[in-house]
Amino acid sequence: MVCACGADYESNRSMKHCYTNNIYYKRIIVLGPLPPPLGGVSVHVERVIAKLKEQYNDVMYSESCVEYRYQFFPIYIIRLLLMLCWHRPDQVHLHTLYLSNGLCELQWIMRLKKLLHYDALLIEHDCRYLYRRSEQWKSALNRLLPDIAQQIFIGNVTAQSYVDNKMAAAQCNTIESAFLQPEQSQEQVILTSYPQELFQFIENHSPLLLANAFQLSLLDGKDLYGFDSCIELLGKLKVAHNNIGFIFVLGSIGNETYYQQLRKLIVEYDLTDNCYFLIGQRQLWPLLKKIDLFVRPTLSDGASVSIEEALWAGKPVVATNVCLRPQDVAVYDVGDSDQFYELVVRVLQKKATLNIQNSL
Secondary structure (H helix, E strand, O other), X not given: OEOHHHOOHHHHOOOOOOOOOOOOOOEEEEEEOOOOOOOHXXXXXXXXXXXXXXXXXXXXXXXXXXXHHHOOHHHHHHHHXXXXXXXXXXXXXXXXXXXXXXXXXHHHXXXXXXXXXXXXXXXXXXXXXXXXXXXXXXXXHHHHHHHOOEEEEEOHHHHHHHHHOOOOOOOXXXXXXXXXXXXXXXXHHHHOOOOHHHHHHHHHOOOEEEEEEEEEOEEOOEEOOOHHHHHHHHHHHOOOOOOOEEEEEEEEEEOHHHHHHHHHHHHHOOOHHHEEEEEOOOOOHHHHOOOOEEEEOOOOOOOOHHHHHHHHOOOOEEEEOOOOOOOOOEEEOOOOHHHHHHHHHHHHXXXXXXXXXXXX
16 A cells, blocks of 8 residues: 555655654654764654654654664663553654664564554665665565554655565555754754854855765765765866855764875865865754755765755755656766766856846
8 A cells, every 4th residue: 555645756756744744642652863963864853753742742752872772782672662561652653674673673563562552653764775684684574564554765765675675565655755844943053053164165155065974985885975076076167166165064974084085186176275074963954055056966865855955945956866856956867977067057057047137
């Protein structure tokens, strides 16, 4: 069964967040990561909890940090089972299957479901992890899926990973966006967390482009988030835009060796004055309001919260075609640097024309 929220996604490329709509006065336990660190999943979970509470639900959160899953997993499970028995929830939302011991956690939750009669909602964020799991692991998951009340795939590529791996269907399946609007009353507080040097960079450079990543990562030896292609792009754009600026946002560096390679590449292209690395755990959306173009040159992707935030902020977006993007995103063939450059030039020219028309 496919629920209505995701049924027309293939035709109109317009995903919405639906699975928390119209839930009121329920007891809900949410399992998933919360910031810090900031990331697409943790931000989504944080905003989901806030929305559910606004809808007068009694929401409990079970800590799912890494140290519990690796070092103290038996203690984590005992604590979780006690929470379930004590609160007797109406719903349990799981954002954790892709994490370490995620399947074992789900198995315990489904066992207790038979006793407590709650609905289990499985929210899938990762479009790659299933391909790395054993057949035994996938068979065990397939035995559980028919008893899942609703499975929510964040992005069509995540849904496709289930098709590719011949996974069973839950009672209801939807393809949805991870995006929920941020709490705008926090904008000034978030802006004060940015270094003053960033604002000076913004003031001194135009146009401004931005790309982001949770951390630097390689996929089959290639830059997963495409920062290297951004540097190459910037070198081409600087010919016509000497004062152009590019902001690279990283939650953490991750791969220090590759980070140093990127810094050397920037020097080789004579782009040191045109690049700014913002590294650390900060929310992105207030910064997106200050740029001219957001780019997402990823080699693999699901439903990017950053893209949704950029569109929400009224900024144009250029991204690879590795998955179905929202309808207002300009897409290019992954790995085609010439097409990437030409598309960015067109988008910047269009934006500059609109700015001139608005100023008249």
